[in-house]
Amino acid sequence: MSPRESTVSPKTVALVSSGRHPVSGRAGRAREDARAVEMGLALVGAELSLGHAGDPQDASLQACLKEYLGMFHGLDDDRGGRLSLLAMSAEDDAVPRLAAWLEQSGVRLVLTGQRAECGEGSGMVGYLLAERLGWSIATGVAAIEHCDDHSVTVLQALPQGQRRRLEIRLPCLIAVDSVADAPRQSAFGPARRGRIELVTDLALASEARVDAARRDWQWEPARARPKRLKVVKSTNARDRFRAAAAKSSASNGQVLTDLTSEEAADKLIAYLRAEKVLAPGDQ
Amino acid sequence: MLQTLLPILIFAALALGAAGAVRRIRLWRQGQRTPMVWRRLLLMPRRYLNDLHHIVARDKAMAHTHVATAGGFVAAMALALVVHGFGWRNPILGGLLLAASAVMFVGALAVNRRRLNSPTRPFPRKLSRGPWQRLSKSLIAYSLGMFLVSLPIVGFTPGNLVGVAPTVLGGGVLAIVLAAVLVWGLLEMLVGMGWGGPMKHAFAGSFHLAFHRRPERFDDNHPDASPKKTHDVHRGSRSTALFPLDLTAKTLGVEKPADFQWEQLLGFDACVQCGRCQSVCPAYAAGQPLNPKKLIQDMVVGMAGGSDARYAGSGHPQQAGGIDVGKPGFGHHRGGPSDAIVPQLVEAQTLWACTTCRACVEECPMMIEHVDAIVDMRRFITLERGETPEKGAAAIDNLIATDNPGGLDNASRLDWAADLEIPRIQDRPEGVDVLLWLGDGAFDMRNQRTLRSLVKILRAGGVDFAVLGEEERDSGDVARRLGDEATFQRLAERNIATLSRYRFARIVTADPHSFHVLGREYGAFGGDYVVRHHSTFIAELFDGGRISVAAPAQAETVTYHDPCYLGRYNGEFAAPRQVLAALGVDVVEMERSGYRSRCCGGGGGAALSDVPGRARIPDMRMEDVRTTGATTVAVACPQCTAMLEGVVEPRPRILDLAELVAEALVEPAPAVPETSTSSPSREEEPA
Numbered sequence: 001m002s003p004r005e006s007t008v009s010p011k012t013v014a015l016v017s018s019g020r021h022p023v024s025g026r027a028g029r030a031r032e033d034a035r036a037v038e039m040g041l042a043l044v045g046a047e048l049s050l051g052h053a054g055d056p057q058d059a060s061l062q063a064c065l066k067e068y069l070g071m072f073h074g075l076d077d078d079r080g081g082r083l084s085l086l087a088m089s090a091e092d093d094a095v096p097r098l099a100a101w102l103e104q105s106g107v108r109l110v111l112t113g114q115r116a117e118c119g120e121g122s123g124m125v126g127y128l129l130a131e132r133l134g135w136s137i138a139t140g141v142a143a144i145e146h147c148d149d150h151s152v153t154v155l156q157a158l159p160q161g162q163r164r165r166l167e168i169r170l171p172c173l174i175a176v177d178s179v180a181d182a183p184r185q186s187a188f189g190p191a192r193r194g195r196i197e198l199v200t201d202l203a204l205a206s207e208a209r210v211d212a213a214r215r216d217w218q219w220e221p222a223r224a225r226p227k228r229l230k231v232v233k234s235t236n237a238r239d240r241f242r243a244a245a246a247k248s249s250a251s252n253g254q255v256l257t258d259l260t261s262e263e264a265a266d267k268l269i270a271y272l273r274a275e276k277v278l279a280p281g282d283q
Numbered sequence: 284m285l286q287t288l289l290p291i292l293i294f295a296a297l298a299l300g301a302a303g304a305v306r307r308i309r310l311w312r313q314g315q316r317t318p319m320v321w322r323r324l325l326l327m328p329r330r331y332l333n334d335l336h337h338i339v340a341r342d343k344a345m346a347h348t349h350v351a352t353a354g355g356f357v358a359a360m361a362l363a364l365v366v367h368g369f370g371w372r373n374p375i376l377g378g379l380l381l382a383a384s385a386v387m388f389v390g391a392l393a394v395n396r397r398r399l400n401s402p403t404r405p406f407p408r409k410l411s412r413g414p415w416q417r418l419s420k421s422l423i424a425y426s427l428g429m430f431l432v433s434l435p436i437v438g439f440t441p442g443n444l445v446g447v448a449p450t451v452l453g454g455g456v457l458a459i460v461l462a463a464v465l466v467w468g469l470l471e472m473l474v475g476m477g478w479g480g481p482m483k484h485a486f487a488g489s490f491h492l493a494f495h496r497r498p499e500r501f502d503d504n505h506p507d508a509s510p511k512k513t514h515d516v517h518r519g520s521r522s523t524a525l526f527p528l529d530l531t532a533k534t535l536g537v538e539k540p541a542d543f544q545w546e547q548l549l550g551f552d553a554c555v556q557c558g559r560c561q562s563v564c565p566a567y568a569a570g571q572p573l574n575p576k577k578l579i580q581d582m583v584v585g586m587a588g589g590s591d592a593r594y595a596g597s598g599h600p601q602q603a604g605g606i607d608v609g610k611p612g613f614g615h616h617r618g619g620p621s622d623a624i625v626p627q628l629v630e631a632q633t634l635w636a637c638t639t640c641r642a643c644v645e646e647c648p649m650m651i652e653h654v655d656a657i658v659d660m661r662r663f664i665t666l667e668r669g670e671t672p673e674k675g676a677a678a679i680d681n682l683i684a685t686d687n688p689g690g691l692d693n694a695s696r697l698d699w700a701a702d703l704e705i706p707r708i709q710d711r712p713e714g715v716d717v718l719l720w721l722g723d724g725a726f727d728m729r730n731q732r733t734l735r736s737l738v739k740i741l742r743a744g745g746v747d748f749a750v751l752g753e754e755e756r757d758s759g760d761v762a763r764r765l766g767d768e769a770t771f772q773r774l775a776e777r778n779i780a781t782l783s784r785y786r787f788a789r790i791v792t793a794d795p796h797s798f799h800v801l802g803r804e805y806g807a808f809g810g811d812y813v814v815r816h817h818s819t820f821i822a823e824l825f826d827g828g829r830i831s832v833a834a835p836a837q838a839e840t841v842t843y844h845d846p847c848y849l850g851r852y853n854g855e856f857a858a859p860r861q862v863l864a865a866l867g868v869d870v871v872e873m874e875r876s877g878y879r880s881r882c883c884g885g886g887g888g889a890a891l892s893d894v895p896g897r898a899r900i901p902d903m904r905m906e907d908v909r910t911t912g913a914t915t916v917a918v919a920c921p922q923c924t925a926m927l928e929g930v931v932e933p934r935p936r937i938l939d940l941a942e943l944v945a946e947a948l949v950e951p952a953p954a955v956p957e958t959s960t961s962s963p964s965r966e967e968e969p970a
Contacts, residue, residue: 021684023692028684073669185676187669188769189535 010108010149010170014040015051015098015125016083018064020118027064032113034183036176037071040111041184043144046075050083051101053094056198069194070186080193087200093211095125099132100202108171109152114139120214126175136168139175160245285432285458289367292466296473303477304486310586311490311552313620314545323493330492330501334519338648345557348393352422353485355387356472359429366436377436384430391422409558409576413595418471418481425468431461479587484555488649491553495650496546497522507854523641523852524803525658528768536662536766540585541620547656551582553649556596560643560653563875565882565904566636566889570897572599573636575643575653581629582656585618591628599633600896624660634660635672636894639764639887640847645878654887661766672892675765682770686756686777691726694753699731703738708749714786717741717748717820720801722794723757724921729928730793733921736945737793737817743948744829748791754781758800764887772808775800779810789813791820793941795848795920796886803853816849818919818940822858825865832947834867841868841943842913842935844904844927845880846920859919862940866947871911881907885922901926908935917943 014037019030040048050068054061065083072081084105086097102110115123130137142157145165156164157177168174232243256267272278312319340346362380365371398419400406476482492501499505505520528535537543560575561567567574577591577598584591592614602615618628625631634657643653665671671679681690697705708718719741724730741748759774778801790812792798802814815823824830841863849855856877863870875881884890884900905927908916915936918924927937938946 023690024685026684028680070669073667185669185671185679187666188530188767189667190669192530 009044009047009147010152011106012040012044012047012109012111013049013051013102013105013107014068015110015112016065016068017052017113017116018054018061018118027060027118029064029067029183029186030113030117032115032176032178032180034068034071034113035178035180036111036113036174037068038181038183039141039144039174039176041071041075042181043147046072046077046079046081048081050081051086051098052083053086053088053092053097055089056085056087062196065196066191066194067186069196070188070191071184072194073187073190074184078193080190080195083194083196084199085196086202087198088209091211091214092209093214095128095132096204096209097202098125099129100204101199102129102133104202109147110135110171110173112173112175114175114177126173130173133171133173136172137175138166138168138172140177141174142177142179143181144174160242285462286370288462289432289465290370292462292469293363293368296469300473300475300477303474303479305477307477307479307483307487307552308490310620311487311545311549313541313586314543314548315541316545319494324490325493326501327489327493330495331489333503334501335488335492335648335650338646338650341646342559344393345397348390348397351386351390352394353390355383355385355390355426356422358383359387359426360472363429363433366433372436374437377433380433381430381437384426384433388423388426388430391419391426394419394422407558408597409562411556411558411576411594411596413593414481415556415595421468421471421475424464425472428461428465428468432465481555484553484649487549487552488555491546491550491649491651494546494549496526496544496550496652496655500650521852521854523799524807525763526655527772527807528662530769530772534663535666535768536664537656537659538623538663538667539621540582540618540624542663543582543656543659547652547659548582548586550649550651551579551586551656554579554583554651555649556580557648558596559646559648561597563642563646563879563881565638565640565642565884565900566894566896567600568881568898568903569884569900570600571632571636571894572601572630572896573633573894574599578629578633578657579651579653581616581618581624584616585622585624585628586620588619590614590617599630602630602633625664629660631664631670632894634664635675635892636889636896637887638847638882638884638889638900640882641851642847642879642882645851658764658766661764662768663766665766666769671765671767672894674893675888675891678888678891679762679765679767679770682757682759682762682767682774686774687723687726688757688761689723689726693756696721696725696755697750697752699725699728699734700738700750703735705738706749707752708785708787709752709754711749712786714788715747715749716788717746718782718785718787718790719748719750720758720790720792720794720797720814721750721755722792722797722921724794727921727925729924730921733793733924733939733941736939736941739945740821740824740830740941740948741791743950744824746824746829749787751781751785756781758794758797760796760800761888761891763800763804765891775805775808775810779805779808782810782812789815791815791817793817793919793921793939795846795853796922799848799852816853816855816858816919818849818859818862819855821940821944822861822865825862830944831949832866832944833949835947839868839915840871840911840913841915841917842871842873842908842911843876843917844873844883844908844919844923845876845878846918846923847880847882847886849919850880851878859917859940862944863917866943868915868943871913873907873911875907883920883923883926885926890922890926899930901930905930905934915943 016033016037017030018027019033021028037050052065065085069081069083084101086101088094088097112126115121126137126139138154138156140157141154142163143155144152145155146153151167151169152172153165153167154174156166157179158164232240234240256264259267269278273280336346339349359380362376362383366376366380398406398410398416471480472482476486495501499520499522502519507520534542540548556576558576564573564575574597576596577594580594581591594613598613616628618624637657639654641654678688681688685691686693708715721734725734756774756778758778759771762774763771790801792814795816798814798816801812805812843859843863845856860870881904882900883904913935915938916927917940918927918937919940924937924939
């Protein structure tokens with residue numbers, strides 16, 4: 001069934017960030033975030049609201065946020081979109097602000113991209129938010145199949161076009177994959193009508209304001225690393241296709257099924273030790 | 284009996300017609316209003332005789348028919364008012380009235396002959412039937428009726444007439460028959476004029492000429508106007524720049540008929556359904572769902588409210604009523620002044636099929652502005668609905684992010700010239716003579732050959748030129764034609780800001796779209812430049828003896844394809860032909876060339892919206908080329924080059940004028956760069 005036929009829609013927010021065009025480096029909609037907004041519009045229509053934590057003085061950021069608001073067309077109602085801009089400076093930590101805001105506004109479903117295209121781009125915001133709020137998180141989501149007041153059924157994208165169906169309890173955070181439906185055009189009129197509301201009255205503990213980890217970092221431009229070429233020696237078209245379509249070249253994994261949670265945890269710990277991710281003494 | 288009845292009939296018809304006319308004016312004034320300056324109605328007669336009639340006169344037979352019918356009617360009506368209406372039964376006036384009616388009768392016969400449907404002369408498909416077919420009969424009824432009732436004034440009495448008519452009927456019955464015929468004529472000609480019958484065209488057309496939104500089109504003394512005043516060239520200025528859109532307005536573009544300017548609604552209402560636009564429209568010929576004539580009638584339906592059920596011409600291909608659709612008849616599309624146009628009244632595909640080639644506008648005897656209306660509606664779709672066709676939307680996104688529609692790195696705009704050491708204007712603070720504007724063809728490998736040829740020619744001519752390099756952005760042409768006025772204005776403002784930093788005497792470009800936008804459309808945003816298309820500039824180089832070419836090694840037949848944005852938009856027909864003449868090749872003209880050139884199908888974003896049809900427009904154009912027997916088609920536009928080269932082989936060679944010249948160029952001794960003076964704009968028809 002299409003998501004719009006869902007009877008009840010939980011309060012939904014899409015978190016968006018400023019994208020960076022791969023050729024020109026100009027700010028614009030981020031590809032995955034735009035897909036998250038598209039998914040939200042398809043799910044709850046004009047009820048969707050957007051959120052971003054950033055510097056309200058930044059003009060190019062404003063223009064970029066307007067581009068997301070420009071997607072509010074073709075909906076039942078013509079009011080224009082709303083975006084809450086949580087004011088902060090570049091040194092501040094976005095996570096506590098976003099968490100406080102989400103908690104305060106009674107949101108039950110958060111859609112966002114997997115990773116920002118500029119700034120730290122660590123891909124951690126979703127996990128940190130979910131951890132702080134105690135919510136579930138699903139990443140690499142390609143589509144929402146069904147949504148009601150208590151749970152959401154999604155399709156998660158796996159390598160080689162495989163999909164996995166997940167049913168997740170609400171509230172939850174969904175990180176949208178780049179294979180999700182392409183975002184609709186951003187139009188000038190709706191962008192002009194959309195409102196950006198500045199949020200400054202979040203109750204935050206003072207130590208949560210500044211990004212403490214960031215202060216000690218050293219910054220340098222990223223270097224492009226050479227990529228290993230994958231030479232496929234096969235005369236067989238099917239093999240060549242599979243090799244070309246494969247996302248991961250991991251070959252020595254195992255698929256474990258029908259384990260109890262304890263057994264599964266033991267296996268994982270053993271694997272992490274073997275890979276030297278965990279020191280032998282860690283528990 | 285008739286003597287008492289006639290004034291009553293005439294004045295009743297006038298009064299009824301006037302009431303309808305007032306209602307009609309109210310319908311037009313539903314549009315966005317500008318003050319109605321009644322004084323401008325005085326402009327009408329001159330505009331009719333001078334401008335409108337000269338377009339009608341491209342079809343000589345029809346022009347004579349119209350002069351007889353319309354002239355006869357106006358004279359007969361005025362005289363009838365005096366003679367029958369006010370009862371001044373002067374035999375001389377009566378004689379004139381008889382003559383006028385007779386002339387109108389002859390005209391009406393010609394109208395009927397044109398509309399006959401016989402195996403040897405099939406009914407012309409461009410015409411409409413229905414009320415228009417009825418009109419041809421009504422013209423006979425009116426002229427005949429007026430003639431017969433006016434006979435007594437010059438001495439023929441009903442008594443004489445009885446001799447002519449079967450005596451059994453008697454004078455009384457004859458008078459009743461005569462009165463009925465006359466009533467029919469009066470109803471059609473006077474009442475119908477006000478109440479939306481086919482004669483509406485005379486009334487709305489007069490107002491439309493007076494209140495036309497582009498008065499420059501009628502201005503013979505305009506600096507752009509053609510120096511020649513012959514019948515079939517454009518007389519006034521080519522007012523072809525799109526109107527800028529106020530981006531702070533409440534609605535962007537046209538959603539519903541009432542969003543049009545009232546002069547536009549008036550213009551639609553003036554349509555005579557002559558179908559000249561239909562027969563020149565490349566999209567219609569290709570079977571894409573656009574018939575400009577039907578589109579204008581759709582707008583009239585929207586303005587007046589109702590459905591298109593009463594339309595009796597050809598429809599939009601692929602749609603109900605279209606020539607190739609099983610579903611006969613109209614009535615599936617409805618509209619009202621405050622109802623959205625798309626998709627109930629006009630389907631989006633119809634608007635996206637237009638190549639903005641202006642063939643319809645050029646051909647329209649009523650001087651209706653089809654392209655303005657289409658772009659207005661596209662503006663709403665793009666700016667408010669965000670429903671630009673997929674590839675068009677991608678091009679717009681790229682323009683926003685990278686300043687070119689391909690999403691390419693703007694710094695690679697000069698990659699094709701890496702070995703040419705083209706001077707940058709940034710290194711020439713003292714200024715240059717020519718700023719070479721590359722356009723987006725700079726990213727296209729085919730067009731890069733043209734640009735290299737052009738650089739070779741400029742060097743041979745000793746021209747002092749430079750380029751902007753990566754500081755050049757797309758002119759915004761495609762964004763504007765796709766309806767994205769916001770992106771267009773942003774690009775225009777940035778380009779104007781860039782150009783204001785450098786000094787140059789003029790801009791030369793090989794891209795007619797850039798030529799048009801920089802030269803004609805940037806003015807509204809504060810950018811006034813002298814812009815030359817490369818064909819004009821090369822012709823000037825030949826004129827000045829600055830370049831010389833070798834005679835062709837073997838005889839070659841070349842035909843020239845006029846780009847819409849160079850020819851119809853900017854009136855440059857002569858320079859490209861001058862260049863070909865200078866090359867010494869045999870030039871054959873296609874049947875449709877000059878101001879009637881057929882579009883290549885690549886303008887107005889049509890190559891991006893790519894609306895499917897029965898045929899491809901460039902294939903049809905290539906067929907025109909083949910018919911001439913030419914082995915090479917000379918082009919002067921990157922878009923035309925790309926579209927025509929998309930036609931499958933075997934086909935004639937496609938070479939840009941610059942390539943043809945560069946091939947034949949004789950390298951001179953190094954010349955000293957000199958600043959040449961610009962010659963006045965050329966607007967001449969090919970011989």
